[in-house]
Amino acid sequence: MKECTVLVVGGAGYIGSHMVDVLLRGKFEVITLDNLSTGHRELHPGGLFIEGSLGDIGLLDDIFSSRRIDAVMHFAAYSLVAESVASPLKYYRNNLAASAELLEAMRRHNVKRFIFSSTAAVYGEPTQVPIAEDHPCDPTNPYGASKLAVERMLQDCDVAHGLKFISLRYFNAAGADESGQLGERHEPETHLIPLILKVAAGEREHINIFGTDYPTADGTCIRDYIHVSDLAQAHMLALDALLSDKDSAIYNLGNSRGYSVREVIDIARHITGHRIPAVESKPRPGDPAVLVADSAKIRNELGWQPKFENLENMIQSAWRWHQLDQVKGADATDKSA
Ligand code: UFG
Numbered sequence: 001m002k003e004c005t006v007l008v009v010g011g012a013g014y015i016g017s018h019m020v021d022v023l024l025r026g027k028f029e030v031i032t033l034d035n036l037s038t039g040h041r042e043l044h045p046g047g048l049f050i051e052g053s054l055g056d057i058g059l060l061d062d063i064f065s066s067r068r069i070d071a072v073m074h075f076a077a078y079s080l081v082a083e084s085v086a087s088p089l090k091y092y093r094n095n096l097a098a099s100a101e102l103l104e105a106m107r108r109h110n111v112k113r114f115i116f117s118s119t120a121a122v123y124g125e126p127t128q129v130p131i132a133e134d135h136p137c138d139p140t141n142p143y144g145a146s147k148l149a150v151e152r153m154l155q156d157c158d159v160a161h162g163l164k165f166i167s168l169r170y171f172n173a174a175g176a177d178e179s180g181q182l183g184e185r186h187e188p189e190t191h192l193i194p195l196i197l198k199v200a201a202g203e204r205e206h207i208n209i210f211g212t213d214y215p216t217a218d219g220t221c222i223r224d225y226i227h228v229s230d231l232a233q234a235h236m237l238a239l240d241a242l243l244s245d246k247d248s249a250i251y252n253l254g255n256s257r258g259y260s261v262r263e264v265i266d267i268a269r270h271i272t273g274h275r276i277p278a279v280e281s282k283p284r285p286g287d288p289a290v291l292v293a294d295s296a297k298i299r300n301e302l303g304w305q306p307k308f309e310n311l312e313n314m315i316q317s318a319w320r321w322h323q324l325d326q327v328k329g330a331d332a333t334d335k336s337a
Contacts, residue, residue, distance in 0.1 A: 004243065005029040007069045009054065009102065010076030011047075012039030014184045015117065015170075015228055018177055019073060021045040022232040033063065034076065043182060054098035057105065064109035071113035071239055072106060074099065077147070080190055081121060084143035085286045095146035100153060107161050113242040114154065114165040115235055120224075120254070120291045122148040122169060130224075130256050130294035133169070141286030151250065158248050166238040171224040171254030171293045173231055175314035176321035183321030184228075193225075193315060196265055197322045200272035207276060209261050211283030214290075220261035222290040224254035227308035227317070237302040249301070254293025255309045264311065271315050 006023055010016040011032030016039065023030045030047030033054075041049070052059045054076060063069070077095045078084070084091040099116075106114065121144030122137045139145040150167075157163040174193050176183035184194050198204045212219040234253050241249075259267075262278075269276050298304040308314060 004070040007072045008032045009074045012044040016075035017043045017182050018228045018232045054102050060105035073115045075117045081141045081286045082284050084141050088142035091142045091146045096149050099150045115238050116167040118147045118167045118169040120171045125288045130292045132294040165248045167250045169252045173228050174225040175227040175317045180324050196268045199276050200274035206279045208281040212280045218260050218262045222258035222260050224292040227314050230306040234304050251298035252293040252295045258292040
């Protein structure tokens with residue numbers, strides 16, 4: 001096979017680091033660009049690492065002119081719904097304007113394949129569940145709006161410049177790689193599963209349940225969780241498709257099975273053996289009640305087959321990672337003492 005080079009923007013983050021690992025195992029050349037604003041240098045699995053931002057146009061030109069880049073994968077975005085409601089401009093600047101800089105640099109250097117991390121948040125409050133890709137998009141928060149605007153920009157660049165893109169609309173990413181070397185670490189942490197596991201590990205006293213009056217069976221929000229390794233495999237299929245000159249496309253990525261916040265907590269109780277106290281709290285601004293994917297399109301068109309569909313698996317792998325990460329953190333503290 002011809003040697004292919006992939007630029008992974010945001011390859012030191014949770015999903016990006018899993019992607020770099022899978023690409024390296026697939027014998028791709030990988031260049032990571034990450035400004036470490038939310039990523040972690042020590043979680044970057046290998047290949048060339050460049051610390052820098054998308055706003056640094058000179059750096060982008062250096063990267064694209066230093067070697068032939070066959071495709072770009074873009075994971076470098078802010079992704080917190082509540083934060084985006086409080087600070088919308090931060091989201092439009094980083095998620096939308098910075099993506100425009102990246103696409104502009106690709107255009108200057110004639111790089112025409114792009115894989116984009118989009119989100120279920122583009123749909124807003126669904127009128128039909130499970131949600132298929134042709135469901136109307138009406139985001140309820142600036143995060144979703146910023147991602148939808150990038151998708152529109154990609155379609156326009158396809159028409160104007162022949163850019164071929166695949167946009168993957170992730171539902172809720174969860175879990176950790178089987179090796180135990182990679183996992184989810186955000187500072188501050190706001191995501192449900194890692195927060196629940198922090199309670200189980202004794203780092204927090206309780207988990208807040210944000211909203212108990214949603215129109216769902218138990219009153220709490222329902223989400224469709226997808227294992228991060230299954231997400232990475234979907235990117236490999238998307239890359240294959242673009243390298244075989246397939247047309248641009250948008251795909252959902254989820255397991256078509258929703259779990260309520262209370263159900264997630266119950267499964268985590270079972271796996272960790274901890275009682276995980278939960279406190280009912282106010283709803284979080286911008287949260288839709290139910291997000292469940294119809295992922296038939298990517299299964300049918302690209303042959304995607306998730307390996308870790310059940311939530312028990314995801315929480316089990318996240319729990320293993322959390323415990324290992326705690327040990328590493330303690331070791332680092334011991335050495336610096
Ligand atoms: N939740 C709680 N308590 C917490 C944290 C979260 O009840 O302490 C609830 C949320 O209100 C939500 C659910 O758990 O109903 C999941 O929340 P997360 O913060 O884990 O994930 P989100 O659904 O907000 O968002 C994630 C990604 C987004 C993506 C979205 C798509 O962060 O990038 O999934 O579904 F757009």
